[in-house]
Amino acid sequence: xxxxxxxxxxxxxxxxxxxxxxxxxxxxxxxxxxxxxxxxxxxxxxxxxxxxxxxxxxxxxxxxxxxxxxxxxxxxxxxxxxxxxxxxxxxxxxxxxxxxxxxxxxxxxxxxxxxxxxxxxxxxxxxxxxxxxxxxxxxxxxxxxxxxxxxxxxxxxxxxxxxxxxxxxxxxxxxxxxxxxxxxxxxxxxxxxxxxxxxxxxxxxxxxxxxxxxxxxxxxxxxxxxxxxxxxxxxxxxxxxxxxxxxxxxxxxxxxxxxxxxxxxxxxxxxxxxxxxxxxxxxxxxxxxxxxxxxxxxxxxxxxxxxxxxxxxxxxxxxxxxxxxxxxxxxxxxxxxxxxxxxxxxxxxxxxxxxxxxxxxxxxxxxxxxxxxxxxxxxxxxxxxxxxxxxxxxxxxxxxxxxxxxxxxxxxxxxx
RNA sequence: GUGAGCGUAGUUCAGUUGGUUAGAACACCAGAUUGUGGCUCUGGGGGUCGGGGGUUCGAAUCCCCUCGCUCACCCCA
Numbered sequence: 001x002x003x004x005x006x007x008x009x010x011x012x013x014x015x016x017x018x019x020x021x022x023x024x025x026x027x028x029x030x031x032x033x034x035x036x037x038x039x040x041x042x043x044x045x046x047x048x049x050x051x052x053x054x055x056x057x058x059x060x061x062x063x064x065x066x067x068x069x070x071x072x073x074x075x076x077x078x079x080x081x082x083x084x085x086x087x088x089x090x091x092x093x094x095x096x097x098x099x100x101x102x103x104x105x106x107x108x109x110x111x112x113x114x115x116x117x118x119x120x121x122x123x124x125x126x127x128x129x130x131x132x133x134x135x136x137x138x139x140x141x142x143x144x145x146x147x148x149x150x151x152x153x154x155x156x157x158x159x160x161x162x163x164x165x166x167x168x169x170x171x172x173x174x175x176x177x178x179x180x181x182x183x184x185x186x187x188x189x190x191x192x193x194x195x196x197x198x199x200x201x202x203x204x205x206x207x208x209x210x211x212x213x214x215x216x217x218x219x220x221x222x223x224x225x226x227x228x229x230x231x232x233x234x235x236x237x238x239x240x241x242x243x244x245x246x247x248x249x250x251x252x253x254x255x256x257x258x259x260x261x262x263x264x265x266x267x268x269x270x271x272x273x274x275x276x277x278x279x280x281x282x283x284x285x286x287x288x289x290x291x292x293x294x295x296x297x298x299x300x301x302x303x304x305x306x307x308x309x310x311x312x313x314x315x316x317x318x319x320x321x322x323x324x325x326x327x328x329x330x331x332x333x334x335x336x337x338x339x340x341x342x343x344x345x346x347x348x349x350x351x352x353x354x355x356x357x358x359x360x361x362x363x364x365x366x367x368x369x370x371x372x373x374x375x376x377x378x379x380x381x382x383x384x385x386x387x388x389x390x391x392x393x394x395x396x397x398x399x400x401x402x403x404x405x406x407x408x409x410x411x412x413x414x415x416x
Numbered sequence: 417g418u419g420a421g422c423g424u425a426g427u428u429c430a431g432u433u434g435g436u437u438a439g440a441a442c443a444c445c446a447g448a449u450u451g452u453g454g455c456u457c458u459g460g461g462g463g464u465c466g467g468g469g470g471u472u473c474g475a476a477u478c479c480c481c482u483c484g485c486u487c488a489c490c491c492c493a
Binding site: 004007058059060063064081110112114115116117118119120121124125126128191193204207208209210257274275276277279280281282304305306307308309310332334364365366367368369370371372373374380382384385386394396398401403 | 417418445446447450451452453454483484485486487488489490491492493
């Protein structure tokens with residue numbers, strides 16, 4: 001094979017495309033029901049945006065970005081996540097001047113240089129939502145509800161919602177100190193990776209999967225205990241509201257998430273139908289991000305969700321995404337003048353939004369019948385010598401094999 | 417970046433201790449008294465056995481290198 005797709009990428013073939021269409025349609029319907037507006041941002045941004053917005057100590061920025069210098073000498077990065085670009089667009093276009101509140105969603109490719117694995121690609125698709133301008137707990141909840149709505153509409157009901165609060169930066173600071181003190185006492189038993197992380201980003205040690213780390217972090221001080229009354233209260237209100245609306249959740253004090261910009265609420269949807277990469281989607285609040293990117297202090301909350309993973313989980317649950325589409329009528333034209341008539345009728349039908357197809361390989365009638373059957377046409381319309389003479393074609397209904405003679409210009413009336 | 421497993425037709429796989437023109441099923445194409453699908457039957461096309469090197473009279477089969485895929489770690493969607 002001469003050319004192969006780059007590692008970690010994929011082709012979505014015609015036989016599978018209906019799944020994507022279904023998911024995309026579902027996302028657009030759900031976001032509409034929640035009154036979110038779509039925003040599209042560039043595929044690449046200046047590298048600095050992610051360094052600042054996501055955080056230099058994060059894995060995403062530290063080792064996973066597709067970064068290159070363009071011909072103008074600018075450092076460019078293919079977007080590895082959705083929130084920072086949306087915030088950049090929000091600021092650059094002064095959206096706050098139009099309205100104090102924005103509810104935005106996107107569907108787009110993301111790029112991360114990682115080793116591909118089950119449900120993990122170097123180019124993958126995410127849909128995400130952001131609510132900018134309000135710090136109300138209702139916005140946290142609404143985003144969770146939006147994600148849940150999309151999952152449910154794709155036949156996914158068995159996911160688990162994990163939720164936590166990591167508080168305000170000041171609280172987190174005192175907590176990180178307490179955590180660091182605790183971890184230092186167990187330094188020798190920490191995994192190598194965590195030892196390194198203790199100096200750079202101790203919070204991340206909490207979601208290490210290393211068995212040794214797990215034993216240690218299990219007894220570690222919990223961030224909840226370091227929240228102020230206000231933050232604690234806020235978290236409780238989010239939980240209360242979720243409970244009131246019948247949304248099941250599980251508090252996970254280790255859920256700190258991989259991006260630096262989060263504050264207060266963090267959450268993650270996980271599914272046991274995925275492999276080791278069990279996160280279907282995740283997000284949280286980022287009240288400091290816009291200010292960090294040079295805007296006025298503005299609260300916000302958002303989430304991102306992997307579309308490939310969504311499709312994997314939906315399929316494991318037997319969801320079918322509807323049927324691949326097939327043309328309504330397949331025209332079997334048995335000679336060149338029949339073909340001329342067929343194309344004329346097809347042109348009219350297509351204008352009326354009726355899909356048609358005809359043989360383009362000059363094949364035998366039998367072969368054309370087979371083809372019509374294979375692609376799932378509802379009808380076949382046969383035009384041969386006799387039909388040309390009578391100006392009537394044979395309309396055959398594939399489901400029961402019944403057929404009748406139909407005048408060329410009346411065909412439309414016989415289709416349903 | 418680390419580790420493990422796997423690479424034979426479009427797909428899923430067989431291929432005996434290395435031994436003649438590498439097989440099956442499904443898919444695809446074409447026929448079955450010549451203008452009618454789905455079932456059945458018959459036939460056909462299609463493989464540099466991932467690639468390169470080596471051992472051997474002889475390699476899909478053994479050895480080395482390489483590429484790719486998959487899964488796990490790390491981390492995430």
